Amino acid sequence: MSRLLRAAVALGIAAAVPVAAQPPERQEVAITLRPAVDRPSTVFEGWGTALAWFADVTGGWPEAERTRLADLFYGSDGLGWTIARYNIGGGNAADTPPYLRPGGAVPGFWRQPPGTTGRDWWRADDPAMWDWSQDARQRWWLDAIRDRVKTPIFEAFSNSPPWFMTVSGRVSGAEKGTDDNLRPGYEAPFAAYLARSVDELQRRHRITFRTLSPVNEPNTDYWFAANKQEGSHWSPARQAAIIDASDAALKARGLSTVIAAPDETNSHIFLADWAGYPAATRARIGQLNVHSYGNIHQTGVRDIARASGIRLWMSENDAPLAGDPEAVDAMISPLAFAEHVVLDLKRLEPAAWVFWQAVEDWSARDGKPGSNWGLVKADLAVAPDAPHRIAITRKYWAMAQFSRYIRPGYRLVPVDDLDTAGAVSPDGRTLVLVHVNPAPVARRLALPQGWRARMVLTDATHDAVPVPGTTVPARAIATLILER
DSSP: OOHHHHHHHHTTOOOOOOGGGSOGGGOEEEEEOOBOTTSOOOBOOEEEEEOTTHHHHHTTSOHHHHHHHHHHHHSTTTTOOOEEEEEEOOOOOTTSOOOSOTTTOOOOSBOOOTTOOSSOOOOTTOGGGBOTTSOHHHHHHHHHHHHHOSSOEEEEEESOOOGGGBSSSSTTOBSSTTSBOBOTTOHHHHHHHHHHHHHHHHHHHTOOEEEEEOOSSTTSSOOBTTOSSOOOBOOHHHHHHHHHHHHHHHHHTTOOOEEEEEEESSHHHHHHHHHTSOHHHHHTEEEEEEEOSSOTTHHHHHHHHHHHTOEEEEEEEOOOOTTOOOOSSOSHHHHHHHHHHHHHHHHTOOSEEEEEESEEEOOOOTTOOOOOOSSEEEOOSSOTTSOOOOEEOHHHHHHHHHHTTSOTTOEEEOBSSTTEEEEEOTTSOEEEEEEEEOSSSEEEEEOOTTOEEEEEEESSSOSSEEESSSEEOSSEEEEEEEEO
8 A cells, every 4th residue: 555545544535446447448437518509500501522533533433333432422321411512623734744643633624726836825715625525524423413412512613723824834833832823814714714614514414503612722832833733822812813803704604603712721821811802802702611621720710701791611621640550440530530520610610511532542552551531442543444442431430420410401509528519400309419539438428408319329340320328438439319
């Protein structure tokens, strides 16, 4: 017996058994959840994914494979997603040697007439300079989503202007990642390219693009000519110019599509972009888009949306744990991902949460450990008719814990617990609480009174399946569906 414990006994103090002395499987803590159902906030529109770049690859696969994938994400028995972000490709010159990642070479809708040279030949009003047969694989997904979702929400977005509108002549960025890559004075031609693409795709696929995002992660140093994906740097002033031009081009075509911006990589750069926009430019924006690769100043973005009266989307993220080796069934990255979603919902209070790329290539190759990006793993680099080794990861089931139960029309609800996000149904009779337990001990959840509860669980042995009780096992994600 230690000296401290002997002293405690002598003083008549009851000595508690240390938690660490208990068997790990019996450790448990109690957590009381207090959702503020009387203070609902944002009306939630749904979940979805960007179609770049997996759609450019998988849309050309055999019918059974691509149908399976569409059902996994947008089917009623899958994730139940309702949102898709379509990438309007820029497209490199035909004589540029391939260098972009699999799926990253999204073709543009321009056609260069025979005999033309240089970069000043394109005319938006010349039908001969458009090619609407392009991008058939990604466009297959537009039809697949339209046919599966009763009320889909489509957004068009651009990563780069076509090569002939760029300074470097490449769609992956300027020579330096801090330089703007749109040629000076090309705002109007690029805006015309985007607006005409939106118009034609809507008509040809019988869909509506509610929003158009003309720039992507613009004020960063990610995009340079030798990069492996399309991208372009835009200073806040150039962002404002293309927002103005794109809005004017959409209106000139009589389209209802509105501008989404700035699609910045994180909230603190978003704030810098917004500060650089003139008031007239801000007034042209119909939706605020921010990515959540970083969680600093998220409430600042939330407050801009509130003060401006503009809808806010978390328009891109995928959050595997950095350095976590590729593993289909492991829980480390799913827990990190789920915790990230919870914090986004609590801090940004967005009207939608949109995944980056739902299908990712197998990455553990040539002795490298790989990573856990994506919800489904598949061979994206092999021929369309080759075996694609499709595997559903446990991160997919982590996503299901949210998207199957927090449905379009629900309102986000503040919850006092940091690991719990909440939403209430439009009629107020169903309350959904998603709780992430990353700890090595179980959590016994005390729920608000007056509700009947059932629980759905994802952990190392469960894939979004119902389980009894309201105790969340160690290292697990639980969805509590409460009904009055």
